[in-house]
Amino acid sequence: MKWYVLQVMTGSERDVCTALRRKGVQARAPAQRMEIRRRGQWQTEERLLLPGYVFVGAEYTAALFHVVSPVPGVIRWLGLERGEPQALDTREALRWRLDSTETLEPSRVLFRADGTWHVLDGPLAEFAGDVVRMDRRQRRAYVVTSLGGTPQRIRFGVVPVDGDAR
Known part of the structure; x- marks a missing residue:
């Protein structure tokens, strides 16, 4: 299919x-x-x-x-x-x-003290290279990717994780 x-x-x-x-x-x-x-x-x-x-x-x-x-x-x-x-x-x-027909859970994102971040898991992990903006305060990640040949801006929910916690 x-x-x-x-x-x-x-x-x-x-x-x-x-x-x-x-x-x-x-x-x-x-x-x-x-x-x-x-x-x-x-x-x-x-x-x-x-x-x-x-x-x-x-x-x-x-x-x-x-x-x-x-x-x-x-x-x-x-x-x-x-x-x-x-x-x-x-x-x-x-x-x-x-x-899958299930509702996607928010992705966990590790936020480091130096301002960098790393996607730990969740649906955002597949799009980590396409992230254009990470908003820790609003718990959102914004991604630009192609869908059917058309660029799309997509909003993902994130759960912030501090420091080196996993």
């Missing part, structure tokens, strides 16, 4: 996944747990990893195109080449954790 990327209307990702599953198409909108600060307290919430995008797992055919395209909320297939969407390679599919 190959994975393809759909651009969908932001806010309709879960509805699109549900509609596609009813039609027998495997669809995922990866989610992650993030710590959000509200009224001075940290709360854990589930947020979409890629708002506006849904992954479709199938072998691409014209019939699949005609099943997926009319679903309300679907805008377009990403990575079109000669009229057909290009599948993600296996490494990229694993990088996005498409082999």
Whole structure:
């Protein structure tokens, strides 16, 4: 099975996944747990990893195109080449954790006294080389990576770890 990327209307990702599953198409909108600060307290919430995008797992055919395209909320297939969407390679599919339907946990990041950091584990470990900004105070890491040939800025939740603790 190959994975393809759909651009969908932001806010309709879960509805699109549900509609596609009813039609027998495997669809995922990866989610992650993030710590959000509200009224001075940290709360854990589930947020979409890629708002506006849904992954479709199938072998691409014209019939699949005609099943997926009319679903309300679907805008377009990403990575079109000669009229057909290009599948993600296996490494990229694993990088996005498409082999699992579970919600991703925040990544643990070691923050050293000299201002440097190191990703210890979690989904951010796959994107550590693409981090453009690490915000310890807000517990966020910002990554720029390619998705279907389009550069995307993605926000990951992190759990800070001080010093040399592991």
